[in-house]
Amino acid sequence: MRLLVVEDEHDIQSFLQQALFEAGYAVDLARDGKTAEGLAKGNAYDILIVDLGLPDQDGINLITRLRQIGVHAPVLILSARRSVDDRVRGLEQGGDDYLTKPFALAELLARLRNLLKRNAPQGSELTRLRVQDLELDLLRREATRSGQPLQLTPQEFVLLEYLCRNAGRVVTRSMILDKVWGMRIQPDTNVVDVHIYRLRGKVDGNGQWPLIRTLRGVGYVLQDR
Amino acid sequence: MSSRTGKPALRSAAWRISLWATLAFTCGTIVVFIFLDRFVASDIQRRSDAWLSGEVGVLGDVAERTPNDALYNRVVGEVAELASREVPNRTVSREASNDSVFFIQTGSDGALKLWVGDGDGQAHLQAIQAHTFDVSRPLSIRVRGYAIPFRVATDTVNDGGRVYLGLSERDQRRVVFNLRMRFFALWLSLVLLGFAIVFFTSRRTLSHVRNIAEAASHIGESDLKMRVPTTRGNDEIAQLALTLNRMLDRIENSVHQLHTITDSLAHDLRSPLTAIRGKLETSLAVREADQAEPIVSAIEELDRLTDFLNKSLDVAEAKADALRLHRSTIDLNELLHAMIDLYEPSMNDRGIDIRLHSDGPIHIVGDEGLIHRMVANLFDNELKHLPPGCTVSVSLEQADDVVRLILRDNGTGFDPDVRAQLFTKPVKGRHSSGHGLGLAFVDAVVRAHAGAITAENNEDGGAKVVLSIPLAPRQSARAQTAHAG
Numbered sequence: 001m002r003l004l005v006v007e008d009e010h011d012i013q014s015f016l017q018q019a020l021f022e023a024g025y026a027v028d029l030a031r032d033g034k035t036a037e038g039l040a041k042g043n044a045y046d047i048l049i050v051d052l053g054l055p056d057q058d059g060i061n062l063i064t065r066l067r068q069i070g071v072h073a074p075v076l077i078l079s080a081r082r083s084v085d086d087r088v089r090g091l092e093q094g095g096d097d098y099l100t101k102p103f104a105l106a107e108l109l110a111r112l113r114n115l116l117k118r119n120a121p122q123g124s125e126l127t128r129l130r131v132q133d134l135e136l137d138l139l140r141r142e143a144t145r146s147g148q149p150l151q152l153t154p155q156e157f158v159l160l161e162y163l164c165r166n167a168g169r170v171v172t173r174s175m176i177l178d179k180v181w182g183m184r185i186q187p188d189t190n191v192v193d194v195h196i197y198r199l200r201g202k203v204d205g206n207g208q209w210p211l212i213r214t215l216r217g218v219g220y221v222l223q224d225r
Numbered sequence: 226m227s228s229r230t231g232k233p234a235l236r237s238a239a240w241r242i243s244l245w246a247t248l249a250f251t252c253g254t255i256v257v258f259i260f261l262d263r264f265v266a267s268d269i270q271r272r273s274d275a276w277l278s279g280e281v282g283v284l285g286d287v288a289e290r291t292p293n294d295a296l297y298n299r300v301v302g303e304v305a306e307l308a309s310r311e312v313p314n315r316t317v318s319r320e321a322s323n324d325s326v327f328f329i330q331t332g333s334d335g336a337l338k339l340w341v342g343d344g345d346g347q348a349h350l351q352a353i354q355a356h357t358f359d360v361s362r363p364l365s366i367r368v369r370g371y372a373i374p375f376r377v378a379t380d381t382v383n384d385g386g387r388v389y390l391g392l393s394e395r396d397q398r399r400v401v402f403n404l405r406m407r408f409f410a411l412w413l414s415l416v417l418l419g420f421a422i423v424f425f426t427s428r429r430t431l432s433h434v435r436n437i438a439e440a441a442s443h444i445g446e447s448d449l450k451m452r453v454p455t456t457r458g459n460d461e462i463a464q465l466a467l468t469l470n471r472m473l474d475r476i477e478n479s480v481h482q483l484h485t486i487t488d489s490l491a492h493d494l495r496s497p498l499t500a501i502r503g504k505l506e507t508s509l510a511v512r513e514a515d516q517a518e519p520i521v522s523a524i525e526e527l528d529r530l531t532d533f534l535n536k537s538l539d540v541a542e543a544k545a546d547a548l549r550l551h552r553s554t555i556d557l558n559e560l561l562h563a564m565i566d567l568y569e570p571s572m573n574d575r576g577i578d579i580r581l582h583s584d585g586p587i588h589i590v591g592d593e594g595l596i597h598r599m600v601a602n603l604f605d606n607e608l609k610h611l612p613p614g615c616t617v618s619v620s621l622e623q624a625d626d627v628v629r630l631i632l633r634d635n636g637t638g639f640d641p642d643v644r645a646q647l648f649t650k651p652v653k654g655r656h657s658s659g660h661g662l663g664l665a666f667v668d669a670v671v672r673a674h675a676g677a678i679t680a681e682n683n684e685d686g687g688a689k690v691v692l693s694i695p696l697a698p699r700q701s702a703r704a705q706t707a708h709a710g
Contacts, residue, residue, distance in 0.1 A: 011500030019507050053492060080495035081488050088551070102499040102531055105506045155566055181567050184594050185601040186532050189608045194571040217521035218506065 001116065002026045002043070006036040006062065007051040007078065012101075016049070019105050025112075033057040033065075040071045047115055052079040052090065060093045067094040074115040078103075106170035106219050113169070131167045131224050134203065134211060136160065145203060155180075156199050163212065163222040172219035196220055239431050243424035250419045258408050266401050273397055274363045277378035281390040285380035288330055288388050301328065302341045325393040327375070329353065333385030342391075344370075353377060353389055365394065373398065433462045441469060449477040484549075487538050494534055502527050536666055543669025550592040550673055554697055557628060558583045558621055560596060565619070568604045576613030579604075582620040587628045588697040591674045599670040602663045603632055603690065611636040615687075623696065627676070630692040638682035667692070 003025045007013050013029055020027045028043065030036035033056050040048065048066070052059035063075055074096040079086060087098045096118070097111050129136040133146045141157050143150045152160065159180050163171065173192040177183050196212065204210045213221050284301065291297045327342030327349055335354065340346030352368045352375075363378040368391075375391040382388055433456050440453040452473060455466040502524060509520045542548050565581055572579050607617050615636045622629045664680065667690075671678045676694035683689050 009496050009500060012496065012503060015500060015503035015507050019503065022507070080492035080499075101495040102502045102527070105503060177567075181563060183563070183567070183597045183601075185598050186528075186535070187601050187605050188529070188532060189571060189605045191568055191571045191608075194574055195567075198570055216517070217509065217524035 001046045002028070003047050003049060003112075004028045004030060004036065004039055004043070004045045005049045006030045006033070006054065006059070007049070008032060008053070008055050009051075012051075016108075019108075023109050023112075031055070033059075033062040036062060037065060037069070040066055040073075041069060045071075045073045047112055048073055048075045049112075050075055050077055050095070052077060052081060052086065060090055060095075063090070063094045074118065076108075076111055076115060104172045104174075104218065106172050107175050110166065110169065110171065110175060129161065129164045131164050131222060132211065134164070136164055143203075145208065148206075150202050152199075152202060156195070156202070159195060159199055160203065163220065167222045168224040170215055170219050170221045175219070237428055237431055237435075239424055239428035242427040243420055246423040247416060247420040250423075251416050254412055254415060258412055262401075262405060262408060265404055269397055269400060273376060273392065274378070277363050277376060277390055277392055278361070281378040281380045281388060284328065284390060285382055285388050288382045288386075289384075298339055301330070301339060324371075325395060327389075327391045329389040329391075330382070331386045331389075338386060349375075349391065353391075358387075358389075366391070430462060434465070437462075437466050437469060444473060449473065449480055483542065487542060491534065491538055495531075498527060498531060498534075540665045540669050543666070543673055548595070548669060548673040550595065552590050553593055554588050555591055555593050555596060557587045557589055557596075557630065558585060560593070561600065561619060561621060561630075564597070564600045564604065568608070571608055572604075572617070575608065575611075576615075577607065577611050578616040579607075580616065580618050582618065584621070584623070587621055587623055589628060589674070589694050590697045591694070592670075595670045595673070599667050602667050606663050607632075607634060607636075626696050627693045628696055630694070632690045632692075633683065633687060634689075635683075635685065635687040638686050638688045639680060664690075 001024065003020060005013065005016050005020070005027055007016065007029070008031050013031075017027050017029060028039055028045070030039055033054050036048075036050070048071070050059045050063060054062065059077065059079070063077075066075075075094060077090045077095040077098045078101060079090070079098065080101045090098055096115055099108060099111060127137070127139050129138065134143065135145075136143045136157075138161065141154065143152055143157060143160060159176070162176065162180050174184070174186060176192050176196075177185055177187075196214070200210070200212045204212060211222055213223055215221060287301060291300055324343035327346065328339070329337065329342075329346060329350060330339035331350070332338045337346055337350050340349075342349070348369045352366050356364055356366060358364065358377075358379045360379060360381060363376050365374045366377050367374045371393070373393055373395045375393055376397075377389055377391040379387055379389050433454075437453040440451065444451045444453070452470045453466050455470065456463045505520050505524050505527070509517055509524070539548065561581055561583065565579055569579055604617075611617065611634055615634055618631075618633045620629075620631045620633075622631065668678050671692050671694060674694050676692060678690065678692050680688065680690045
């Protein structure tokens, strides 16, 4: 998987490069729109990560321009502007997703995965999810651990399904709020944590090997090994 | 709100203006017409008197010069008859005999010598003898048996007798009456025309004002690009529209300025925050668990700082009525159910009970993200400040064209020290751990949705926050028809 990161801030560039490399991506860097255009013309990238505030032009112009010259790879927009206007404008002009700075790396990686999945040919829809000895029947909305049925509320099932679909990967609290509850909020209380504790009590109770792990300062992960 | 409801024509100031204008106009024209009426009536009287005096003079001459024989009666009769036909404005009497003119000649003893006219003349003679006559001035005399008085002129004859010529005032009255009727019709149509003209011109002028007010009321709720309609010309209304639009230009300019400042401030703060957070996260991955603690808490601090930055910018923008809304139709009932599902476990963990009272779907048009954050702020507030064992009751009510979201608890209520400034600036209770922007942000979101918020303490101690937000237009219209029906 090859990515092009168009970002002029050196600090952000360097940590993105490192983090994306560690996540298994090959990363090319461009500091301005012109370089980016040249690189995108000459190489086939799987994803472009474009910052909106570039030194030589507006990131949105760059995206429009790239679409014009036939670059169809998905574009993830990074922006320090957080208004809805900018988000809408960016997505209208050919951006595929939008992330506001500062962001959690886990969220960036999750969004990249989503974009790649969106582009990949669609497989048949799963009806069962299995992570180690945890099994979810998506049609009957039932979950079992080591064959023992778990008594989950519908909301808890959706939460567990989301964790399972991202098994082995970190999900942040704001990702959970967005995907499970459909809310883009940042509560300054531990509302998500309480849901996770309750779910953990049901999934990892009975002295079983803990599946749901908390990564403090980052989020949660459902361990798949 | 109210400008959009009711019948505009009935509530227009044009009625008041045209009623007063018509009243003034009516009084003026009444004075003019009374004056005209007096003038015309006296002129008719004068002309008729002049005719009478002339004719009686002629008849007096005839009486003096014609020999007093059988032929004389006929001559005088003919003259009187002819004279009566020359009466100005005469109507032809339906009866064969002419009752509008009479002629009397008396001898020197005052006895009736000659009578031409209707009846035997005795009643007329009696009436005449009751008055003293001046030769030069005709008099009005009432004759028994006649409803309308006669105008009588007299002249002396050289034998010591007198001749009298009487003319019924009937025709004269009819003329004056006709004239008055025409005057009245003319006056009435003038008044009505005047009323109509004043009403329609003032209505037209005021409709410009109404359009401007209507347009202005829509501006600023989030859309500053709209302008009030301008009219051609250079009158006060056009000036008003131009001034308003210039004012809106200036406001839009300052708001734009504010956006630019907040955006660049946000940008300048966010880029380093991103870099720091990214570096911390990448270094977290390679540390052992015991070394991770300071990094983790640094990341958490950074996230709090980011949240504070976002909220401050939102509150600052909202205070300047510059919050950028992304509107859609939202079912508040559904939204609250979802939010309570999210918050209930945390509240229950802290021994707090939360209940929702709602009668079903209530739609508003608003920014879903902002409403989510607003409710989250309110619930976070309860979660942070309520002691265990308390109950939060959320109710959703629809009243006329607003929806009321009422949040009540039975905790300790608002601190009297901070209550007065809950919405005006960041406030923190004595034991609060937040940054105090919560309610200021809630206020900002409510105002951006053209709503209002009040916060007070219940009589039994707990806090009560009431948010009123206008319903979605369609639902509000339905509510109104339901009220009317």
